Amino acid sequence: MSGFRLKKINGIKFFVIDKFEKTGIVDHLFTTKIGGVSTEDFFSLNLGLNTEDLAKNIIENFNRVSYILSTTIDKMVVSNQVHETNIRIVKEEDMGKGLIKERDYDSVDGLITNIKGISLVTFYADCVPLFFLDPNKKVVGLAHAGWKGTVGRIGGRMIDKFVNEFKCDIKNIIVGIGPSIGPCCYRVNKDVIDKFNMEFISTEKFVKLLAHNQYDLDLWEANKEILREKGVKEENIIVSKICTSCNNDIFYSYRKKESKTGRMAAIIKIK
Numbered sequence: 252m253s254g255f256r257l258k259k260i261n262g263i264k265f266f267v268i269d270k271f272e273k274t275g276i277v278d279h280l281f282t283t284k285i286g287g288v289s290t291e292d293f294f295s296l297n298l299g300l301n302t303e304d305l306a307k308n309i310i311e312n313f314n315r316v317s318y319i320l321s322t323t324i325d326k327m328v329v330s331n332q333v334h335e336t337n338i339r340i341v342k343e344e345d346m347g348k349g350l351i352k353e354r355d356y357d358s359v360d361g362l363i364t365n366i367k368g369i370s371l372v373t374f375y376a377d378c379v380p381l382f383f384l385d386p387n388k389k390v391v392g393l394a395h396a397g398w399k400g401t402v403g404r405i406g407g408r409m410i411d412k413f414v415n416e417f418k419c420d421i422k423n424i425i426v427g428i429g430p431s432i433g434p435c436c437y438r439v440n441k442d443v444i445d446k447f448n449m450e451f452i453s454t455e456k457f458v459k460l461l462a463h464n465q466y467d468l469d470l471w472e473a474n475k476e477i478l479r480e481k482g483v484k485e486e487n488i489i490v491s492k493i494c495t496s497c498n499n500d501i502f503y504s505y506r507k508k509e510s511k512t513g514r515m516a517a518i519i520k521i522k
Contacts, residue, residue: 254489255281255429260319262286263296264501268427268489271519274386278320278370279519281380281429283501287312292511297503299374299514300329300349313350320370320518324350327370327518332395333358336403338412341369360400361409363392365417370520376505377437377495379470380429380517381406385419391519396474398439402446406474410481421482426489429517432506433494434459434469443468451476 255266263286271279287296288311293304296312313324328341329349338361339345346369348354362371365388373380373393379401383392390413394405406426413419434457441464447454457472471490478488495502495515503512 253491253493255427255491255493261315263315263319265319266430266491266493268382270425270489271382271384271427274384275522276386276389277384277391277519277521278322279382280316280319281517282316282515284503284513284515285501287315289513292508293513297513298516299376302513304513310350316516316518317370320520322368322370322520326368327372328362329354329372330362330374330393330395331357331359332374333360334397334399335360336400336405336408337361338363338394338405338408340364340412340416341371342366343369345369361392361394361405361412363390363409363412363416365390365521367521370518373517374514375431375495375517376503376512376514377432379431379474381409381474382427382429382517382519383409383413384425384519385413385417385423386425387423388417388419389521390417390419391521393517393519396470398443398468398470401470401473401477402450404450404477406477407481410478410483422484424483425487426478426483428471428474428488428490430491430493430495430498430502431470432496432504433471433492434467435494436496436506437468437470439466439468440464441466447473
């Protein structure tokens with residue numbers, strides 16, 4: 252059992268984290284590409300705002316997902332991902348930014364809030380979605396962790412924000428590591444591994460040498476290692492171990508489709 256469960260409502264297939272659901276505090280999901288109105292390369296539940304898909308299709312897809320979460324798009328706040336480690340603490344005045352209102356921030360790969368009813372939204376097509384929840388303090392967050400964000404330890408920076416900004420106790424924080432490209436499919440060159448070797452004492456748990464200048468990289472384990480180092484309890488780290496590249500029938504995969512593809516979304520809100 253991965254701790255992530257596939258559900259289907261109104262034709263939309265999406266994943267939820269069992270441990271998050273059991274708290275009764277949040278609504279959340281990780282979308283697949285099933286259940287929307289987009290066509291061709293973006294078939295069908297594309298939520299990527301920066302793709303070449305028709306804007307009317309993307310908004311309709313957002314409306315369909317919003318219905319499942321018992322909310323509306325004017326209460327959503329979207330990231331502006333650039334593979335860095337900047338984190339925004341989301342306030343009420345941010346609602347709708349990036350969807351129905353102009354976004355007045357750039358370079359945001361992490362979002363956090365403790366305000367009920369605000370839906371945080373981040374986007375994916377192979378990178379790692381990180382879901383955060385402190386059920387005691389009622390704080391939620393999302394982070395986009397590609398290899399650059401992982402090297403930059405965005406997961407650890409999120410934990411620091413929870414602790415420093417919201418006075419959370421690390422032992423109460425639950426983290427879900429969602430579907431993304433797995434070590435089965437994520438082959439990188441030595442220059443990427445060199446950056447990990449500069450930032451980690453040891454990479455043996457998540458790097459496998461295949462041949463000269465070719466490595467398999469396990470971003471799930473790398474992010475898990477970052478969280479463990481911060482003090483997140485082992486039982487509070489839930490790893491989906493679902494590869495977006497292997498399962499291209501239900502997921503968009505940037506690598507599999509050579510970049511022209513849609514985007515899934517991670518979404519979370521406090522009830």
